[in-house]
Amino acid sequence: MTVAAMYPGTFDPITLGHEHLVRRAAVLFDRVVVAIATNTGSKAPMFTSEERVAMAANALADIDNVEVTGYEGLTVDFARENGLRVIVRGLRAVSDFEYEFQLANMNRHLTDEVETAFLTPTEKYTFISSSLVREVAELGGNVSEFVSTQVGLALLERCGRT
Numbered sequence: 001m002t003v004a005a006m007y008p009g010t011f012d013p014i015t016l017g018h019e020h021l022v023r024r025a026a027v028l029f030d031r032v033v034v035a036i037a038t039n040t041g042s043k044a045p046m047f048t049s050e051e052r053v054a055m056a057a058n059a060l061a062d063i064d065n066v067e068v069t070g071y072e073g074l075t076v077d078f079a080r081e082n083g084l085r086v087i088v089r090g091l092r093a094v095s096d097f098e099y100e101f102q103l104a105n106m107n108r109h110l111t112d113e114v115e116t117a118f119l120t121p122t123e124k125y126t127f128i129s130s131s132l133v134r135e136v137a138e139l140g141g142n143v144s145e146f147v148s149t150q151v152g153l154a155l156l157e158r159c160g161r162t
Contacts, residue, residue: 005028005032007025011056011130014052019060019148026065034066036070059148085115087115087117092120
């Protein structure tokens, strides 16, 4: 039996922590879809949906069983419509757990066809988040330890530092 999973998020931008989780998920599942949400709710993304998809696709291009796409609507609907049986979520700290637990339970309430699997990051990535990386970049800090070279260049350009 092949098992396909999705790793949903806004990825604004994709970080090395995200990349690491995708690489680990790609070992566990036959197919992994990195699904980039175009409807970000209350979040105001720095990058457009198309830019986020392109950055993630570039960062993950070397992994054969990973694909990157944008999506709209409910995550569980996207999963069901694309034959994705598992939603992969990252847990960096205890503070993530409560929100992720609620989300997993809501998704289970919406459908019993999709399960949630939690992965924890390697220690060196536990403090990295897209919002912190954006803030560091906007304030002129060096983000090269947190994102790929291509993403770092996009951040510099977006922050007017090129």
